[in-house]
Amino acid sequence: MTVTTPLGFRAAGVTAGLKPSGKPDIALVVNDGPTFTAAAVFTENRCKAHPVLWSEQVCKDGQVRAVVLNSGGANCYTGPEGFQTTHASAELVAEKLSATAAAGVEPTGAIDVAVCSTGLIGDQLDRPRLLAGIADAVAQLDLAGGTAAATAIMTTDTHSKESTYAGAGWSIGGMAKGAGMLAPSLATMLVVITTDAVLDPVGADLALRAATGVTFDRLDSDGCMSTNDTVLLLASGASGVTPSHEEFTTGLTQVCHDLGQQLIGDAEGADHDIAIEVVNAANVQDAVDVGRAIARNNLFKCAVFGKDANWGRILAAVGTTQVAFDPTTLDVAFNGVWVCRNGGIGESRDLVDLTQRKVNVTVDLKAGAETATIWTNDLTHAYVHENSAYST
Amino acid sequence: MTVTTPLGFRAAGVTAGLKPSGKPDIALVVNDGPTFTAAAVFTENRCKAHPVLWSEQVCKDGQVRAVVLNSGGANCYTGPEGFQTTHASAELVAEKLSATAAAGVEPTGAIDVAVCSTGLIGDQLDRPRLLAGIADAVAQLDLAGGTAAATAIMTTDTHSKESTYAGAGWSIGGMAKGAGMLAPSLATMLVVITTDAVLDPVGADLALRAATGVTFDRLDSDGCMSTNDTVLLLASGASGVTPSHEEFTTGLTQVCHDLGQQLIGDAEGADHDIAIEVVNAANVQDAVDVGRAIARNNLFKCAVFGKDANWGRILAAVGTTQVAFDPTTLDVAFNGVWVCRNGGIGESRDLVDLTQRKVNVTVDLKAGAETATIWTNDLTHAYVHENSAYST
Structure with missing residues (x-):
């Protein structure tokens, strides 16, 4: 049903107290391999949030071990202090994952941990609460944690958004948040898509750009381009199956289209x-x-x-x-x-x-x-x- | 106070019954010379209304004798029948002005009569009512008719918009309508500006483009570009004074700025x-x-x-x-x-x-x-x- 449907992924969604509402606000998705192939597309806004600036660097080598996401604050236009908060989040995930890793598993570095944030612009995140929540999320990682993660990234969304695709012996799972400020490039959204297919970084990147180009990039709810948009694809290779490029792109496009339609259908205040x-x-x-x-x-x-x-x-x-x-x-x-x-x-x-x-x-x-x-x-x-x- | 403030102009505003409200809906401004210099700028929308397509031709030679304006219908996207309505309006103005001209005054041709329309898009104007109203407007032309004309071009405007500028021995008068759909090039507006200064067509065109470029072209109420926008400058030369280009452009810019601020201040539903x-x-x-x-x-x-x-x-x-x-x-x-x-x-x-x-x-x-x-x-x-x- 979600990001933990494909083999090789654990996820969690917890409440750190970042939102006044007291609803869940931290999500974590971890790729347990054996491969850590990743691809990503980000907002084209030139005034980007700190987590986007960080995650762009993380994704450059096509390898990502985990992504930590928070709602309750976009960590955007928050100066050097804000960037340090993003960095500290990635460091803590890396440290905790390394400490709990099975014997023989290579330790995770901060540079392999992507970070996404969503919520108010121009406010500092409460770093102690955020870090305590991240530690809690690592502790709660579960093979069935996908829906909890999808719930924790909601802001004004009225419901969580998830989608899956079943290939021949492999699958795709996805979660999205977004309920307005939807415009290219990418709508305002955080999207994490997982797959247990065996992909190489170049193929993953090509497939992701092809899929988002005809789906998320063609949503335009209100013409306003966001500062935090991220679509991240993580491939564990745990199925052992290598689909053809066309086959994988078709499935990925279907998941992106489905999530995109859920976003536009939940846009703030829309009647049509x-x-x-x-x-x-x-x-x-x-x-x-x-x-x-x-x-x-x-x-x-x-x-x-x-x-x-x-x-x-x-x-x-x-x-x-x-x-x-x-x-x-x-x-x-x-x-x-x-x-x-x-x-x-x-x-x-x-x-x-x-x-x-x-x-x-x-x-x-x-x-x-x-x-x-x-x-x-x-x-x-x-x-x-x-x-x-x-x-x- | 208005388009009849400069010497050499008569105007009228009458009720033809084009509006369900029964408010005035036809305006006519006539330049009695001795010169008939004119310049104009039009919407840059590629889907233009018939009166814009017609008036572009009228203004090409830098000579305009009169402009007839109607509210109660934009005559836009109305096919060949709509274009014939515009043409018939200009023909009737020319015929009536020629019939009532003083001895020795050259007759007016339809190609010297600009036409502006505003109101609903995609509906045919009631041609018999329109033509009857135009005949009435010609009969009511008056040296003090400016405010009646300014009133007759209103649509959702809550008040008429007029402005003047006093030069040394010459003057400028202007009227405008517009209350929304304000965006470049030009806001949604019909504007007629008169002057008794002596201008040549090239100088008039340069001054008008300079003035509108920093005033009307920088209004952007709702980002929506209209189909009927027209700003028309008519110069009678009746003062006998030839101001410098800088002097005239300064005065014209002031009138355009004043009218533009009246437009933005009356934009549909705005609080700020x-x-x-x-x-x-x-x-x-x-x-x-x-x-x-x-x-x-x-x-x-x-x-x-x-x-x-x-x-x-x-x-x-x-x-x-x-x-x-x-x-x-x-x-x-x-x-x-x-x-x-x-x-x-x-x-x-x-x-x-x-x-x-x-x-x-x-x-x-x-x-x-x-x-x-x-x-x-x-x-x-x-x-x-x-x-x-x-x-x-």
């Missing part, structure tokens, strides 16, 4: 999940650009909240892009009703029913043969409320 | 007017890019609505740009309180009072000596309400 499919684009980048321009148009997003199939706002958004299209030939559909034909009035918008949570928008650029889908949410009173009353 | 000043940028474009990234960040805009000096969201927005800066040296102030120093925690955010409508954000990039200001609004419940309940 909107899939914007751009078809007949000259190339995939054009389709992505158009989808993103629509996904970031507040007027369009308000209209969907108001159950109004306002295709004029879609054309106005398409018109802000530089992609190949002719304004006089654009077609737009809501849920299959082509309300705009050739840049003008099409079928009646009264035929469109936007009472369901799922909304499909199709834009036909008539400029080529490529397609891409961007997933977003509507803009609601509840979004404004959550993000004006709650500091992140 | 936010000036984002980016200082010590490597170049002006960097400063504009950073200001715009912040102005378009929904999380930041919600925070201001919640009176929360959330500088972390500002850094996260700055981090999405590609401009020159070092994340570890950024400073951010709210209303003069430097809540972020060197990319980390600065003075207490509790020292910031965001209860006033005016908010000043300063971002110090420490990368050069250039500065730019972008003006925006917060994101509120009322914005969501207006734009989900009201089709534009």
Whole structure:
């Protein structure tokens, strides 16, 4: 069901007291090998949180033994003290894992421990509580600890997000947190994906970039790019099976897509999940650009909240892009009703029913043969409320 | 006080019945010369409304005799029938002006009549009502008709917007409409500016681009670029005075700034007017890019609505740009309180009072000596309400 489904992984989720709510706030996932292959993608935001700066270094050699994650504080824009907190977290995990390792197992170094943090920006983490919680998490590591870990990384998420994929003799498990501030590159998320397949670092990296490129990178809930986004893939090789690159990438993409849809479906304050499919684009980048321009148009997003199939706002958004299209030939559909034909009035918008949570928008650029889908949410009173009353 | 303040202009505002509210909906401004110099800037949206496509042609030769404006319908994405409506409007103005012209005055052609429309996108205008209203407007043209015209172009505006500038023996008058969907290039606006200064078309064009580039082009209320934006400058030469280029540009910039601030101050549903000043940028474009990234960040805009000096969201927005800066040296102030120093925690955010409508954000990039200001609004419940309940 989760990150401990594949062979070779233990996990834990504990409560360290970082959150005012007293809910679980520290997760630990440990790869027990025999291989420690890893790949990662991080936020493209240039103002990155300390755990991202640290984990980028950890992942550079394609080897990761463990990842420790905390909610209750993003440890972002917290100066040298914040960076030291991240470093101390990795050191403690390494020390405790080494102390409890079976005979003959090579000790873990801090540089093999990735760190992820999520929560408020600009506040220092309570380091003593954090470190005590990490020690507790190591003590509670369990072959069935995946769901506890998935629960401990939640912030405004209303439920934990987990997914698995079963290959032929190997499997993938994943957990994610994220409920807003979803935008590329990567939505605001922490994601840990495990597999017992045998992978080499280059293959793992290629597969992860291929999978996230068409899933997490195409979520755009509110256009806001986060500071802490991390997607980490850990491969234990414990199944002894080496799937083909295509086979593994297919499974990984499926897990990423499933987790991504759970994220968009749980976005803060959203009433609608909107899939914007751009078809007949000259190339995939054009389709992505158009989808993103629509996904970031507040007027369009308000209209969907108001159950109004306002295709004029879609054309106005398409018109802000530089992609190949002719304004006089654009077609737009809501849920299959082509309300705009050739840049003008099409079928009646009264035929469109936007009472369901799922909304499909199709834009036909008539400029080529490529397609891409961007997933977003509507803009609601509840979004404004959550993000004006709650500091992140 | 308005477009009829400069010598050589008559105007009118009448009710044609295009709006369900029964409020005035047609405005006409006529330049009686002796010169008919004109310059214009239009939306950069590639999906333009018919009146923009028409007026671009009208303004190409730098000569415009009159502009007719209607509210109650944007005549946008309305197909060939919509374009014919625009053309018929210009033809009727030309015909009526020619029929009532004093002896010896050259007749007006349709190609000398600009057309502007504002209101719902994707609906046909009621052409018979529109044309009857235009005939009425010509009959009511008056040397004191400016305010009636300014009133007739309002849509969701809560008040009419007018401004004047007094030069040495010459003057400028302006009117504007716009109350949302404000974003570059140009905010969503129709603006007509008149002057009795003697201008040549090249000088008028240069002055207008200089003035709009630092005023209307730096309003970004909600990131949404409109389909109908037009700023039109008409010069009658009736004062006989030829100001220097610098002198005229200064006055024109002042009028554009004043009208722009009236627009942002009347933006749909806004609680706060936010000036984002980016200082010590490597170049002006960097400063504009950073200001715009912040102005378009929904999380930041919600925070201001919640009176929360959330500088972390500002850094996260700055981090999405590609401009020159070092994340570890950024400073951010709210209303003069430097809540972020060197990319980390600065003075207490509790020292910031965001209860006033005016908010000043300063971002110090420490990368050069250039500065730019972008003006925006917060994101509120009322914005969501207006734009989900009201089709534009």
